[in-house]
Amino acid sequence: MVVLERHTTDASPTKSEENFATFHSQAHFWGRLTIWSVIICTIALPLYLSFGLGYHPGWSVILTGFLSYGAVVSIIWFVEPISYYPILGVSGTYLAFLTGNIGNMCLPSASIAQSIVKAEPGTRKGEVTATLAISAASIVNTTMLIAVILGGSYLINALPESIRASFSFVLPAIFGGVLAQFALKKPVWGIGAIGLGIFAALGPVPPSFQTFICIAGTVLFAVILEKMKAGEQAS
Amino acid sequence: MNLASEIMDHPILWVIAFVVVLIVIFQAIVFIRISKKVAPEVGLTNKEVTSIIRTGAISSLGPSFAIIIVAISLITLIGEPTTMMRIGIVGSAPIETVGASLGAEAAGEQLSDKNFSAQAFTAAVWTMCLGGMGWLIVTTLFTKSLGRLQSKLTSGGGNRAKWLSVISTAAMIGAFGYFGGGQIAKGMNETIIFIVALLVMPVIMWAAQRFNQNWLREWSLGLVILIGMSVGYFLI
DSSP: OOOOOOOOOSSSHHHHHHHHHHHHHHHHHHHHHHHHHHHHHHHHHIIIIIIIIIOOOOHHHHHHHHHHHHHHHHHHHHHHHHHHHHHHHHHHHHHHHHOOOIIIIIIIHHHHHHHHHHOTTTTTHHHHHHHHHHHHHHHHHHHHHIIIIIIIHHHHHSSSSOOOOGGGGGHHHHHHHHHHHHHHHOOHHHHHHHHHHHHHHSSOHHHHHHHHHHHHHHHHHHHHHHHHHHHHHHO | BBBBBHHOOOOOHHHHHHHHHHHHHHHHHHHHHHHHHHHHGOOHHHHHHHHHHHHHHHHHHHHHHHHHHHHHHHHHOOOOHHHHHHHHHOHHHHHHHHHHHHHHHTTTTOTTTTBBHHHHHHHHHHHHHHHHHHHHHHHHHHHHHHHHHHHHHHTTTTTTHHHHHHHHHHHHHHHHHHHHHHHHHHOHHHHHHHHHHHHHHHHHHHHHHHHOHHHHHHHHHHHHHHHHHHHHHOOO
């Protein structure tokens, strides 16, 4: 099946290390297979509209549309997977970037689950926990989406306007809740992160770099604090 | 000239959209299976695995509903199957609306126009699909290299694993600082809800610990969302 890739220089990797390497190579295999399949579908749909049904708008129109959209999002294609990788790990990255809704669904679900089993992000336990939680979230989200598209949309439209409006408060509630959880363990890091977040949102920061600045800034801040702590203990 | 509304729910579009969402579900099921297999190795009991899956599912209910409510607005613009395909994978309703509008404009038309043509619809779909493909391609091409880099960093032993955990935790906090800051910048109501959630979450976690109620922990994010929405309901 999948070829095992081992990059550790250790002479004899332990059994559990080997099993974890197997887990990663399986994640690479299935992650790539599923994402390539979706990429093919993604291109098949407009191709069919253009040449199957014959509504091709012309390549120059497509290029114009793509370039103006690309001007907005192309940096984010790179910034997001790289910024979120330390949190999501190999398996979490494949999952979260296929199913989407990383900030509002995948990360909060993963981080609450990690707190329940006391797993730190970035550890093996943390990665497996995140993968399980994001998978479950992805299944729920996709199933609900299918159900609503197939027949429930009029139900949602039938909801009173005031209730529908209050759904716009889901996001601040999630972000506040998850941050509080971290703030209990790392209050200073939390304060630094909110400070950076407000600066990124209101300060002169180009939108495509906001995520990166907040994540890299908080990491730098935390590393400096930890180094100082380690230095104090040593002296 | 054909109108977009005549082809928006063409059967082939439905088929492709279904294949996409089924692949997403399939991927999640495969990842649950391979994670379950490795779970004992990383120190997770069967009971914990079940609890994690339940937590992920519960925590995603609120966000999923919110995502879908926003997504519904896309149906009137681009039809059911294309909405299902675009919302089912990377991307969100606001960004897809931007993509679709830019595509339609490139064809010299407006998305919401009654006489929106099939050609302009095709241009909108091309823009959304090509634009969204960027994330997928970067992920599928570079995740392996990132993984290699990570294992190289941790294979040195000593303190490196500890530092990697510091970096990952700080990255997670930084990401939520960014999301939170964005909400605070939106206005007073969002700021109030954000602070309410910030205060309620520790209370729920404390109660779960104090009375030894694990279900309360699994429901914590769901409860925080409900409380936030209720407070919001009275604010507006």
